[in-house]
Amino acid sequence: MTAARTVVVKYGGHAMTEPALRRAFARDVVRLREEGLRPVVVHGGGPQIGAELDRRGIKTPFLNGLRVTGPSALDVVRMVLAGRVQPELVGLLNEHGPYAVGLSGEDARTLTAERRYAEVAGERVDLGLVGDVARVDTALLELLLDHGHIPVLSSLGRGEDGQVYNVNADTAAGAVAAALRAETLVVLTDVPGLYADWPRSERVVDRIGAGELELMLPGLSGGMGPKMEACLRAVRAGVRSARVLDGRSPHALMAGLAGSAGAAGTAGAAGVGTTVLPDER
Numbered sequence: 234m235t236a237a238r239t240v241v242v243k244y245g246g247h248a249m250t251e252p253a254l255r256r257a258f259a260r261d262v263v264r265l266r267e268e269g270l271r272p273v274v275v276h277g278g279g280p281q282i283g284a285e286l287d288r289r290g291i292k293t294p295f296l297n298g299l300r301v302t303g304p305s306a307l308d309v310v311r312m313v314l315a316g317r318v319q320p321e322l323v324g325l326l327n328e329h330g331p332y333a334v335g336l337s338g339e340d341a342r343t344l345t346a347e348r349r350y351a352e353v354a355g356e357r358v359d360l361g362l363v364g365d366v367a368r369v370d371t372a373l374l375e376l377l378l379d380h381g382h383i384p385v386l387s388s389l390g391r392g393e394d395g396q397v398y399n400v401n402a403d404t405a406a407g408a409v410a411a412a413l414r415a416e417t418l419v420v421l422t423d424v425p426g427l428y429a430d431w432p433r434s435e436r437v438v439d440r441i442g443a444g445e446l447e448l449m450l451p452g453l454s455g456g457m458g459p460k461m462e463a464c465l466r467a468v469r470a471g472v473r474s475a476r477v478l479d480g481r482s483p484h485a486l487m488a489g490l491a492g493s494a495g496a497a498g499t500a501g502a503a504g505v506g507t508t509v510l511p512d513e514r
């Protein structure tokens with residue numbers, strides 16, 4: 234059964250800005266593999282995309298935490314994610330052995346996307362070429378995992394209409410974790426977890442059940458919306474826990490998984506990020 238011990242790790246662009254942190258992250262992912270887990274990395278690159286768009290003078294506002302993406306912005310998203318961020322991560326992972334294989338959601342139709350809209354003040358708003366994940370074909374991911382590889386996935390998807398879509402990396406990670414029936418989804422970002430009192434940022438939610446999170450979702454702002462939505466999607470599909478951890482602290486991944494393969498399916502270490510748990514049955 235391939236799903237056993239699969240851990241989907243979403244590495245967010247804001248947690249990847251320092252080279253030392255990227256190295257520590259790569260080391261941790263390889264360690265998970267050495268401990269018998271099957272890590273899959275889904276990466277973002279929002280700040281890196283933003284910098285390239287700025288250089289080119291392309292303006293892309295965000296709505297509901299999603300980048301409004303026109304055709305010229307899409308070219309940049311594709312180039313930065315699949316051409317720059319992904320190969321760098323693959324390179325860092327492969328310093329430890331011939332493990333990592335980079336792929337985009339476009340490869341082998343891994344991610345089939347469908348156009349996504351935002352909702353602002355109850356109105357449906359067009360986001361351009363932004364996609365949600367309609368379907369995940371796990372065949373290529375499972376093939377790589379079965380051969381001991383670490384897939385590193387860029388969050389691009391192609392629609393049934395042949396159009397390429399910019400998929401938020403949290404959304405992609407949640408859908409992949411759900412489709413693989415992963416044991417755990419870990420989301421590394423640039424805050425200590427989900428703040429209950431945002432934007433005051435004084436209290437991090439330690440644990441939250443799916444039902445309670447669902448009620449909270451419409452009130453979440455910025456990048457936290459897609460992140461928590463992804464965690465919810467994963468646990469509702471049978472993933473045993475989803476965690477949001479502060480990727481700015483070195484080795485956050487190992488600390489969040491309590492340092493052992495055996496802990497991957499249980500709640501995170503106390504005081505480490507936010508753990509989303511399925512509804513009790």
Ligand SMILES: Nc1ncnc2c1ncn2[C@@H]1O[C@H](COP(=O)(O)OP(=O)(O)O)[C@@H](O)[C@H]1O
Pocket residue numbers: 244245246247248277278279280298403421422423424426427428429430431453454455456457458460
């Ligand atoms: N309730 C909240 N708790 C924590 N962060 C929040 C909350 N609401 C909005 N945010 C914002 O979400 C950001 C994380 O999302 P994002 O910028 O998309 O990160 P990443 O690049 O890791 O995906 C935080 O830096 C913070 O500014």
Ligand SMILES: CC(=O)N[C@@H](CCC(=O)OP(=O)(O)O)C(=O)O
Pocket residue numbers: 244245246247276277278279280282298299300310363364388399400401402403456
């Ligand atoms: C639609 C949408 O918002 N796509 C994101 C894709 C990258 C991403 O999600 O990167 P982070 O995880 O670093 O935020 C974007 O264009 O920034």
